[in-house]
Amino acid sequence: MSYSISEQELLRRQKKEELEALGINPYPSATFASNTSTQDILSNFNKAPDNFKQISIAGRIMGRRIMGAASFVELQDASGKIQLYVHRDTLCPGDDKSFYNTVFKKLLDIGDLIGIEGYVFTTQVGEISIHVNKLTLLSKALRPLPVVKEDDKQVYDAFTDPEQRYRQRYVDLLVTPTTRSIFQKRTQMIQAIRQYLNSQGYDEVETPILQPLYGGASARPFKTHHNTLDMSLYLRIANELYLKRLIVGGYEGVYEFAKDFRNEGMSRFHNPEFTMLELYVAYKDYKWMMNLTEELLEQVALHLYGTTAVPVGTHTIDFKRPWKRFTMFEAIQHFTGIDISQMEELELRKAAATLSVPLEASAGKAKIIDEIFGAKCEPNLIQPTFITDYPVEMSPLAKQHRDNPTLVERFEVICNGKEICNAFSELNDPIEQRKRFEEQLQLGQRGDEEAMMLDEDFLRALSYGMPPTAGLGIGIDRLAMIMTNAPSIQEVIFFPQMRPEH
Template sequence: MGMIHGRLYDQHLIRINKLKTLKEININPYPSEEYTITSNSKEISNNYKTNTHVIIAGRIIRIRRMGQASFIELKDKEGLIQIYISRNNLNYDNKVYNLFFKQLLDLGDIIGIKGYLFKTKNNHISVYAKQINLLSKCLHTLPNVKTDKSGHTFDSFDKNEKRHRMKYVDLMVNEEMKHVLLTRIQIITFIRHYLNQMNCLEVETPILQPIPGGAIARPFITYHNTLKRTFYLRISNELYLKQLLVGGLEKVYEFSRNFRNEGIDKQHNPEFTILELYVAYKDYYWMMTLTEKLLQHICWNIYQGLTLKVGQQDIHFISPLKQITFFEALKHYTGFDLSHLLENEIRTICNEINVQIDNNMNKGQLLDQIFSQKCEQQIIKPTFIIDFPLEMSPLAQKHRFKNGLSERFELIINGVEIANSYSELNDPRDQLKRFKQHMKLYNQREDEKMLIDHDFILSLEYGLPPCTGIGFGIDRLIMLFTHQRNIKEVLFFPTIKSV
C-alpha cells in the first residue's frame, strides 16, 4: 500500500514540475479568458458532416502517442470524441509539438480543440486538430478504467469510501454513477413541473428553527451569537408549511433539506431531502390518488412505461395501488391480531416473535418496531399502509369512522418507506393535548425532548382549513428509480467519516 501511495506522490511531483516547463514555453496552465465552444461529442455524432469546423473542450482520458501522429480520447459533458493529432498540421512548430503535446500533456488535463471533422479508415468519427489549448492542468493521476472486449470493466475507481469522498473523481470516471446523479436532477425536475402544473406554490421555510418541531428526532444544535439563543437545524418543515395554509396559500410545497443527528447507514444520511406538499380542502384519500399519478408520471418519463424492474421484481405503478390497513399488515406478517391488545400484551408478543425492543418503549413505539422489523421489508409491490394507531400519529386527524385510528398512510415500495401522509389535524386544542401526551409517552431527557411549538398552536387557533399533507423521501425515491441500495450513491456529497 505504501508503494502505491509513493508512486502516486511521485507522479504528482512530476506533474508539478511540468507546470514550470509550461510557463517557460509561455503556455499558461490555468488561463482565465473565455473559451468559446461550438459543439460537443453528442452533437458531432448526431450531425456529422465531413470537414465541419468545430471548437470543443473536455478532459483527456486516453492518449495514444505515436511518431508524427497521435490520438486523444476526449470526454466532455455528453460523452467521448476522438481527436487526431498530426505534428505537421498543428499550428505549432515541431519543437513545441514534441515538447508540449508529447511530454507535457497528461491524462486528466482539460484542453480545448479547434479543428474539423473527418472519419478514420475504421469509419470512426474524429476531430482533426488544428490547434490545442491547455485550459487546466491536472496534477493527479486519474484512475485508469479499462474495458475488455467482453465489456468487463477493471481497474475502476470502485472503493466506495474513496468514491464518496472524492465525488468529483467518481463523476469523471464512472459513467454509471454520473447517470444516477443526473437522473436525480431529472426526477426532481419532473416532480416540480408536475406540481407547478397543478398551480402549487414552491416556498421556502427556515432551516434554523427555535424549536425542532414536526417530527421526533435528535436535532443538530447551534447558537446565534447576536440573539444569544440556541437554534436547531430543522428536522422537518411541516409546521411552517401548515402555517402558510392558515395564511391562505392553498397549495404549497418545498424540497426541504432536513437534518437529523442520528445514525448513518444505507438508507440514512444526517442531511437528506424531503418533498413536503400540503393542499387545503383535501384529505388523505385524495393524496393517495395524487401519489399514484405522480409515481406514474416519474416512471413514464424515466422508463417510458409504468413498470420498474428492481432485481428480479417487476414494480408496477398501475392504478389502483394496493391498500392494506396497518393492523391487517401486522396480522398478515406476524400471525397476531394486535388491534385490541394492551401495551404489556404487545410487549409479550414482541418477545415471542423476536422483535428487538427497549424496556421503556410505549405502545406506539412497540407497534412501530413490529412493523419495521417484521413487515416493511417484505412489502415489495407499491402498497399504501393505511389507518395507523393514534399513538403513532400525533399530527394526524382522528379517523372519521374507526376509533383509536388516524387518517394516515405510508407508501412502501421494495421494502422501504417512500412517503408518509395524513389528513392533517387542525383542531388547536386537540393538537396541544396530543403534543403533551406525546412528550409524556416518549419520556425523553430535558435536552432532547420534543418541545411544544406554541406559535404553531396559535396559528391553528386562527383556523387551519381541512387539508392533507405528504412527505416524500426524495433520496429513497431516487434510490428506487435508479436501482441503488445505498443512499450515498444518490447524493452529490454524502456525509462520510473523517480521514
C-alpha cells in the same frame, strides 16, 4: 490530514514548471467558447456534416495514443467522449514543431483539460472523430486519474471502492459513467415532480432551515447556537409546521423540496442530511392524497423510462395504478398472524418478544407498533403499497379517523421494503393538537429522544383556523434509489456524510 506527494505528482509538477518556462500558463484565465458537444457531434454529424466544419470544444484528456507525427486523444466533456486526431503538421504548420513534439507529446497528461478547434470527419474504420487544428491547455491536472485498463476481459485499477467513490465523488464522476447517469436521472426525477405539481397550480415555497423549535416529525435534531441572539437553534427535522402556517395564511397548495437533518443512525437507507418533498393542499383529505400520490409517481416512472415498470435489483417494481392497500393492523396480522389492534402496551411488549423484535426500555405503545411493523412487514412489501389508518399514538399531527377514534387518517407508501411516502389528513383542531403535543412531552420525559416539542406559535396559528388539509412527504433520496436502481442512499447523494479520513 497529512499529505504526501507521489512520484507521479512530482513529475506532473515538473511538467507544470516546464510549461511556465515555455511561456504557457497552465491555468489561463481566458474564456474558451465551445460551440458544440460530443453528444451533439456523435448524434448529428452523419445527418448534417456541413454543420461541423468549424467546431470548438473543451474537455478532459482521458486517453492518448502517441504515434510519431500523428496521435489520437480521447476527449471527455459533460455529455460523453469523442476521439481527437492530432497531426504534427496541422498543429504546427511552420518549421517550429516544438508545440507538438514537446508540449503535446511530453508535457500533457491524462486528466488535463484542453480546448480544441477543428473539424469533424470519419476515420477509415468508421469512427467519428475531430481533426484538431488548434489546441489550448486550459488546466493542468497535478494528480493522475485512476485509469481503468482491460486485458483479456480482466479489469485493472477500476475505481470501485465505495468509500473512495463517496469521498472523492469528483473522481467517481469522471471515471464511472454510471455514476453520472444516476445523478442525471435524479435531476430528471425532481424536474418531473416539480412539473407535475406546478401543473396542478401549487406554489413552490421556502421555509427556515434553522428553527428555534424542531417539529413536524419524530426524530433527534442537530443543535447549534446563534451568537448574536444568544439562543439555541436546531437544524430542521421537517418543514411541515411552517408549510401548515402558510395554509393558515391563505395558500391552498404549497410544496417545498427541503433539506432536512436528523441526528440518527446511518445505513444504506439513512443519511443525516437528506431531501424531502412536502406538499400541503387545503380542503382535501388523505384519501384524495392517495390518488394524487399514485398518479404522481406513475407519471415520474413514465417520464424517466416510458413505462411504469422499473427494474430494482432482482425485482421489477410497477408504479401503474391502482396500488395495493392494507391498514396497518391488517398488514401486521397478514405477515405475523397476530392481531394487535386491541392490545395495550404490556401486551404489545409480549407480542414483540414473541416475534423477536427488540425494543428500547423507553419505547411507548406507538414505538412498539412501529418496531413490529418495521421488522415484520416492511421487508415483504416490494411493490408500492399503501399502509393506512395508524394508531393515534403514532401520529401526533394527523387527524383522528372519522370512523374509529383510536386511529388517525394517515398513510405511508412502502416500496422495495422501505417507506418512501408519508401523508395525513392534517390535524387542524388546536385544542386536540395541544393535547397530542403534551403527550409527546411525557414520552420525552420517559427518555424518548425522538418525541416532539410543544410549539406554541404553531398552536397559535391553528387557533386562527386552518382548513381541512391533506399533507404528503416523499423521501426524495429513497425514491431516487428506486428510480435509478441504486443499492444505497450514498449512491444517490453527491457527498454523503462520512467519518473523517485518517
